[in-house]
Amino acid sequence: MADLRTDFLGIRSPNPFWLASAPPTDRKTNVLRAFKAGWGGVVWKTLGEEGPPVVNVSGPRYGAIHGPDRRLMGFNNIELITDRPLELNLQEIAEVKKLYPDRALVASIMVPCDEDSWKRILPRVEATGCDGVELNFGCPHGMSERGMGSAVGQVPEYIEMVARWCKAFTRLPVIVKLTPNITDIRHPARAAKRGGADAVSLINTINSIVSVDLDRMAPAPHVDGRGTHGGYCGPAVKPIALSMTSEIARDPETRGMPISAIGGITTWRDAAEFIALGAGTVQVCTAAMTYGFKVVDEMVTGLSTFMDAKGYRTIEDFRGLAVPNVTDWQYLNLNYVAKARIDQDLCISCGRCHIACEDTSHQAITATVDGRRRFVVKDDECVGCNLCVEICPVENCITLEHRTVGTDPRTGQPYAQPYANWTQHPNNPASSAGRAAE
């Protein structure tokens, strides 16, 4: 049995699956149920300042994108930080930590961007006995209009400043939660590091309008006829989160900085992918809000089976293994040749590969052979783009085969050639070969 225990900044948890700061972690009742169900940790729903709490809308606060059979693919919300009094949350955090000392319990915080606010709240949070703090610099709606959340997260200098205050006012590990609503995620991550933060977590939600109500002519969901952008999350955002995670993992300035990955994690495989890109723990929100806390069973058992099959004893054994293989386009091997091949026994003759390639790509798949409906790849046209592989409804029916023997009928070049990338290519004016050609 694989050992799923994690130690993230000294915060221990029995498995890497934490619940992200959100409604599932908004109160003691929920968190106790989550721990009972087997979650390794939680980041408590974001706490705000002392005083009257924020107020949520009483109309719809969620919207969604659905796939076939109304599978929830993307989720959108306009919820704010916790709308319960600070004192109540702190008291409950303390109680839960006592009941579950073996689980990770991190408090998420968002207060105004002045030193006093942070100085006031941090000792009180620390007094609960929680394991760490996460700074919510990500919320893209409501809070940002008040100069908090993503309004801070979009300005690296603020991130650095607040991180520095936090490190000064608490001994707890400090995690900075990043907003994806920015052009280059490396800048806020570097700022967090400069400010002395111990780790980053990402991503928070993405600015979004999930749909427009064409009867009311208003964004949906709407509150009394008007809507606003919300924060997008769920399965649809995973690719964005993966990419951002990889950017931080391989950036020379932030490389090695612990990452708690968030964004669309729904299955063990999603989690394993983030860990392979360097994440030390993963956080989940939408999957729990869609299926309830029991989904963690699939995640834990799936990850364990995967690790056993691969011979990884601990999470550290495979953490970050995919990072060195993330590179820039210019370093990809331009001499690597692959071509599509269709397994005729698996093919069900839907014709989609043909029409996709014919209409939109390289006219490289037949529709008929000798007058009969038959789909075969033409090696002299196929550029190995993978379109047909992805759109074929039958798994593994079309595969891309690496060619090593013979000559490519499309280019007339031998298949087997040594590695060469764009920086070395004669068509690149900046390459030495390109300069020589001029």
Next chain:
Amino acid sequence: MASMATDGVTGWRLAPEDYVGNFADLSPPLTRHEAFVESERCYFCYDAPCVQSCPTGIDIPLFIRQIAKDNAIGAAETILSANIMGGMCARVCPTEQLCEEACVREHAEGKPVRIGSLQRHATDAIMAASAAAGRHPFPRAPETGRSVAVVGAGPAGLSAAHRLALLGHAVTLYDAKPKLGGLNEYGIAAYKTPADFAQAEVDFILGIGNIAVVPGVRLGVGTDLATLRGRHDAVFLGLGLGGVNALAGMEDQRNVVDALSFIEALRQAPDKAAVPVGRRVVVIGGGMTAVDAAVQARRLGAEQVTIAYRRGAADMKASRWEQELAQTNGVVIRHWMTPAGFDSRDGAVTAVRFAHRGADGSAAAEGVAIAADLVLCAIGQSFLAGSLGTGDLALEGGRIRVDAERRTTLPGVWAGGDCVAGGLDLTVSAVEDGKRAAIAIDAHLRATEPVSLLAGAA
């Protein structure tokens, strides 16, 4: 059918509520959610095999995608533009031999996309919307001033009439029966088209306008083909099969009935409980009519129903699905049974005798008798050519000969549906015939002078 009454043949065999259940929709409509889920199963195939296998060539991937994207009305327009009887076809097509048999998911996993059910989902939506708005979905082309006679208001005739009206021609639709619809109204099994769907569809089709309906007129009685040809610019014949084959020797027995009249009486009965049926029923034949008669006899409360067919299961014209329907309704199907006489008392059959052979044909025939108080004959129908005033209308195998455009050998006369040679004898193929003929008639009319002018010149 009062004459068939024997001691064993009576109505009211079941409790009243049983009849309601037994003659309710055989396959109920999909719910909105089911329709979404099912439509998402379609792969939107290129040059889709299902389309190739639909006699009317409906753009199936397109209409299914329209359903999936919450546009059932658009889906129905796609369907109806190729097949104006898409609603009935969704209910009665043997999809397991047509579109669904060709669906790539049938080949992939033995579970085709439920094209027929989805087609029904869309057509139900447009018919409800059209009825509510009192408006037909397709506008007519400007009037051409030409007139076409359509004889027979079954699927072939209604399809031709609709398409001709759509193209701007004035249509006169004749039928021998009081109600329009042909076998949709008088033949199709009751549980395939409950709630008077056939008449609702007739009304929907006639909603196009410019179709003058003349019911109760039989071509050949009081009027003939020559008269119609003189009065109209073109004629379409969708006469169906008027004759039923009888079992030689048994015709005179009181309780031997042709299966079609039995079904017709059932279809027309306002109260199914009143339809008399035997306790022990023998159905002779192996086609759709045999199965429908047998199943409906069971659903009327007959205790033992046996289909006796002279050949094997694979030879039956009823599809595998229909054979299974019979069996799950408690009908016993016996193969290799050739009728060989009967026992009779007081002019009524008491048992039918068969010569039963082994499936390989080698074993010597053995005599088998099946007790019966009602015998239903379903051994085929035939085209009645006589007395139509057909002139030199050439036949082929006893039915009207037509070319690919459904043109007969008589100038200005087209024909389609069951009455023509070489067809599939299905509702959907009759609809296609009517459509093709109408398109050919339209082309012909646009290229020729109106008959009124010719008559004037004469």
